[in-house]
Amino acid sequence: MTSHEEFNNTEKTPPAKAEPLINLPPVVLCVLGVLVAVHLGLQFVSPVNQTWVQFAFAFIPARFGSLPFPQLPGSAYWSMITYGFLHADWVHLATNVVWLAIFSKPVATWLGSKRYLIILFASVVAGALTALAMHWGQNIAMIGASAGVSGIMAAAIPIMYGVAEKGPGMPDGVFLRFRPLRPVELLQNRSALAFTILWLVLTMITATSQYVTGTAFLEERSIAWEAHLGGFITGFVAFYALNRKATSLPV
Secondary structure, eight states: OOOHHHHHHHHOOOOOOOOOSSOOOHHHHHHHHHHHHHHHHHTTSOHHHHHHHHHHHSBOGGGGSSSOOOOOTTHHHHHHHHGGGOOSSHHHHHHHHHHHHHHHHHHHHHHOHHHHHHHHHHHHHHHHHHHHHHSTTOOOOBOOSHHHHHHHHHHHHHHHTOEEEOOTTOOTTOOSEEEOOOHHHHHHOHHHHHHHHHHHHHHHHHHHHHHHHSSOTTOSSOOOHHHHHHHHHHHHHHHHHHTTSOSOEEO
16 A cells, blocks of 8 residues: 555656746847846946947947047957947837847747857948948947847848748648748748838838938937848848758757
């Protein structure tokens, strides 16, 4: 005869593992944490030091112009990345953090941490280069992770609208593997194409309103739409360049 204690031990089942409140890959949490930490840290320094940080780490096309521009040696080049860690205010930061969190998970999960970071930082640099081409020599400062967000968004589109493939003779609802859309398939997928076109249209509306009124669509401050566009194109190209580890995964 089994004792009451022994019976309870045999019948116990392990408790269900609770899902984390924020279910994002560690690399994404690290990136978001750094963005928040940088902005939070700047709130505790003097206005003079905040201005110095902007001067040293914001991307300023005038650094490359023919006219003399006071700058730290090398800042013209490192600022192509560091500008992405700075934000104008908490609203600016929160907007980028939310969108980056939304679109980062599929990219980081599919490609892994290293390739996710390559796309993110390549898009940030591409945003700086695009802004430089459009504003060569101008004394304007660009900050924000929006170009990187745009690149990650572009990389996420083929994954979000990816294809679940069935094997021969498999019943409905059962799939053999999943893979992202190929470039040609993206053009043929109405949902993916509509999403991409909508983003491009909103970007162009922002550009048009900014040229006409001096401010961006739905914003009081200027938006570096050129950097968004450069980041988006780079993220899209970089995804297909890096998507060689596996073209499909079991489902």
